[in-house]
Amino acid sequence: xxxxxxxxxxxxxxxxLDEAAATAWAAHLDADxxxxxxxxxxxxxxxxxxxxVQSGSDQAAATTAARRSLELLAADSESRRRLTxxxxxxxxxxxxxxxxxxxxxxxxxxxxxxxxxxxxSTTGSATVAWCGDRALVPGDRIDGGQLRYADGSRIDLADxxxxxxxxxxxxxxxxxxxxxxxxxxxxxxxxxxxxVTTPHGDATVVGTRFRIQTDSRSALLQVDEGSVALRAQxxxxxxxxxxxxxxxxxxxxxxxxxxxxxRPIGRWVISGTGVGGRLSGTNPNGWLHDPTITxxxxxxxxxxxxxxxxxxxxxxxxxxxIIYGIEGAAAQLNAGFVGDPRRLPTLAADxxxxxxxxxxxxxxxxxxxxxxxxxxxxxERDGRLVQxxxxxxxLTELESKVGYAQRRWGCTLFYxxxxxxxxxxxxxxxxxxxxxxxxxHPEILFIIENATPGQALAAAPQVLGSGSALPGRVCVxxxxxxxxxxxxxxxxxxxxxxxxxxxxxxxxxxxxxx
Amino acid sequence: xxxxxxxxxTQARAGDRESFGRLVELIHYExxxxxxxxxxxxxxxxxxxxxxLITTWRILDxxxxxxxxxxxxxxxxxxxxRKQLRARAxxxxxxLDAIFAQEDAxxxxxxxxxxxxxxxCLDRLGSGVRQVLDLRYRDGLDLAxxxxxxxxxxxxxxxQFHRIRRTxxxxxxxxxxx
Numbered sequence: 001x002x003x004x005x006x007x008x009x010x011x012x013x014x015x016x017l018d019e020a021a022a023t024a025w026a027a028h029l030d031a032d033x034x035x036x037x038x039x040x041x042x043x044x045x046x047x048x049x050x051x052x053v054q055s056g057s058d059q060a061a062a063t064t065a066a067r068r069s070l071e072l073l074a075a076d077s078e079s080r081r082r083l084t085x086x087x088x089x090x091x092x093x094x095x096x097x098x099x100x101x102x103x104x105x106x107x108x109x110x111x112x113x114x115x116x117x118x119x120x121s122t123t124g125s126a127t128v129a130w131c132g133d134r135a136l137v138p139g140d141r142i143d144g145g146q147l148r149y150a151d152g153s154r155i156d157l158a159d160x161x162x163x164x165x166x167x168x169x170x171x172x173x174x175x176x177x178x179x180x181x182x183x184x185x186x187x188x189x190x191x192x193x194x195x196v197t198t199p200h201g202d203a204t205v206v207g208t209r210f211r212i213q214t215d216s217r218s219a220l221l222q223v224d225e226g227s228v229a230l231r232a233q234x235x236x237x238x239x240x241x242x243x244x245x246x247x248x249x250x251x252x253x254x255x256x257x258x259x260x261x262x263r264p265i266g267r268w269v270i271s272g273t274g275v276g277g278r279l280s281g282t283n284p285n286g287w288l289h290d291p292t293i294t295x296x297x298x299x300x301x302x303x304x305x306x307x308x309x310x311x312x313x314x315x316x317x318x319x320x321x322i323i324y325g326i327e328g329a330a331a332q333l334n335a336g337f338v339g340d341p342r343r344l345p346t347l348a349a350d351x352x353x354x355x356x357x358x359x360x361x362x363x364x365x366x367x368x369x370x371x372x373x374x375x376x377x378x379x380e381r382d383g384r385l386v387q388x389x390x391x392x393x394x395l396t397e398l399e400s401k402v403g404y405a406q407r408r409w410g411c412t413l414f415y416x417x418x419x420x421x422x423x424x425x426x427x428x429x430x431x432x433x434x435x436x437x438x439x440x441h442p443e444i445l446f447i448i449e450n451a452t453p454g455q456a457l458a459a460a461p462q463v464l465g466s467g468s469a470l471p472g473r474v475c476v477x478x479x480x481x482x483x484x485x486x487x488x489x490x491x492x493x494x495x496x497x498x499x500x501x502x503x504x505x506x507x508x509x510x511x512x513x514x
Numbered sequence: 515x516x517x518x519x520x521x522x523x524t525q526a527r528a529g530d531r532e533s534f535g536r537l538v539e540l541i542h543y544e545x546x547x548x549x550x551x552x553x554x555x556x557x558x559x560x561x562x563x564x565x566x567l568i569t570t571w572r573i574l575d576x577x578x579x580x581x582x583x584x585x586x587x588x589x590x591x592x593x594x595x596r597k598q599l600r601a602r603a604x605x606x607x608x609x610l611d612a613i614f615a616q617e618d619a620x621x622x623x624x625x626x627x628x629x630x631x632x633x634x635c636l637d638r639l640g641s642g643v644r645q646v647l648d649l650r651y652r653d654g655l656d657l658a659x660x661x662x663x664x665x666x667x668x669x670x671x672x673x674q675f676h677r678i679r680r681t682x683x684x685x686x687x688x689x690x691x692x
Contacts, residue, residue, distance in 0.1 A: 006675070010668075026610045030608050042679050045683060069538045138653070175649070
């Protein structure tokens with residue numbers, strides 16, 4: 001069988017082979033018995049597949065068939081009755097052949113009407129939905145706009161999005177080729193249903209309101225009302241109202257729900273250049289911002305400061321403490337916060353023997369612990385360490401750093417520092433990286449700098465001062481940083497249930513916490 | 515299933531069309547695919563199924579209860595199918611309908627377990643292949659739309675469907691081993 005035969009077979013199966021092509025192909029097959037036999041077998045199999053993969057509990061089709069059978073029975077009985085009457089009448093009085101004809105025509109017409117109606121409704125050319133005034137049939141493609149079904153279900157397709165219509169008015173199906181849609185589906189009966197197929201997964205609903213968007217890598221589902229089943233290859237999860245899930249790499253990953261612990265989080269910047277803005281020879285990593293600290297005194301100073309931070313955090317009723325700059329300040333001049341705990345042995349050899357004790361003491365105080373990390377790779381350029389912003393490796397970098405900190409220190413809080421010196425504006429952390437990271441670690445709170453709406457679905461955005469939070473998700477607000485900072489921002493944070501971030505080295509912030 | 519059908523058959527025999535309608539609902543799916551796997555023309559499937567159901571109604575009193583009801587109806591459907599195929603094959607014009615009808619008639623009695631083997635072989639396909647089949651055969655998506663959705667050319671997709679069907683046919687011929 002050639003590729004031309006394959007294409008002709010598909011066209012024949014769809015009923016769109018024109019007369020000329022059909023005649024030519026028939027002549028070709030007539031001359032080749034082996035090919036004829038093979039193609040006939042394939043067409044039979046295609047018919048069988050079509051019948052078989054349609055739902056085995058297709059009650060709507062069965063009910064329709066029953067109704068048509070009864071209509072045909074009625075027409076059949078009527079025509080048989082009339083023919084019987086006609087025969088009886090013809091015995092009793094002479095009737096012309098034309099005299100009998102009207103009865104037979106009427107009966108045949110009724111049968112013909114029933115059969116034509118039956119045929120037309122099974123050829124699949126009926127309107128399934130509308131977009132504006134345009135009536136749509138399966139196979140029609142829509143670029144943006146609103147799709148409406150007869151039962152009131154509707155789909156809003158965002159600009160730049162593309163959808164192909166499938167299914168029928170009862171079993172509604174659409175293929176989301178690209179972009180995103182918002183669906184409001186009226187409750188469907190047992191024979192009906194609504195499903196959205198994306199290149200990465202299918203969502204099936206019975207009656208609900210949800211959004212789904214797809215790109216080259218994944219499909220993201222958010223459910224506003226009801227519940228939606230999201231299926232990708234062999235995995236399927238049902239997502240309830242308020243939930244969200246990703247279909248990516250053949251898996252369905254539910255996104256974690258909003259973080260429920262709204263207690264404040266202490267922020268401890270453990271290294272820096274201090275007041276003078278320079279690093280000293282005795283404390284090249286700027287531990288505790290004190291240039292006078294020497295190597296021998298570092299352990300005791302760290303222990304004392306850790307105890308103090310722990311006590312303050314307990315007084316605040318904090319849920320935990322995030323440590324910034326655990327890798328030391330030496331590399332910060334060029335790279336900003338290094339955000340890579342794996343570099344501790346090389347960048348902060350002086351901290352390496354003491355780091356574990358810090359986290360242990362904080363956890364013994366009943367506090368969750370965390371660090372700041374970046375999604376970028378630290379590379380050496382011209383003798384200096386800089387952050388290389390590469391979206392393609394962001395998720396891998398984050399997973400490795402999170403895994404290290406989790407294993408070594410039991411960290412369950414992470415601040416994702418996205419902007420760094422040397423990272424060009426416009427380089428951003430891919431939404432999918434944050435969503436997959438959060439889905440794989442529902443036990444961890446990820447706080448995102450400059451979060452996008454897509455990232456806010458999976459993690460907590462950091463908001464400065466009186467800034468607006470993204471709707472629907474909890475944020476971590478720093479009321480004393482950025483525009484509109486101060487008591488009003490603190491009050492807004494409390495009123496809106498934000499998690500408040502407190503600089504543990506700024507005692508006025510600690511004291512101002514209500 | 516016969517337990518569910520027996521009271522309906524009894525009532526239908528007494529002239530109760532609603533009961534017959536309920537019978538049709540219960541057996542329609544199986545009857546339809548029984549014919550569909552044997553026929554190249556989908557319109558002919560509908561014609562034969564409906565004709566079989568009409569005949570079943572007419573001769574319902576001949577069903578003596580020995581053997582299951584559904585195979586009895588399938589036998590009626592097969593007779594209708596044979597008649598239709600013979601009539602089409604006899605057409606003096608060698609249309610595709612006539613050509614396929616001749617081949618279908620020749621293959622008709624060859625394999626009674628074809629449908630069970632097809633079900634089994636379908637279950638053994640990978641989920642990705644199964645999804646594509648669902649889009650094509652369950653959702654009725656035409657080749658061009660499906661190719662566009664999958665990011666392939668129509669020609670490539672047509673060949674891929676041929677390969678899938680060839681795999682299924684090999685499986686069916688080997689008794690269900692993929």
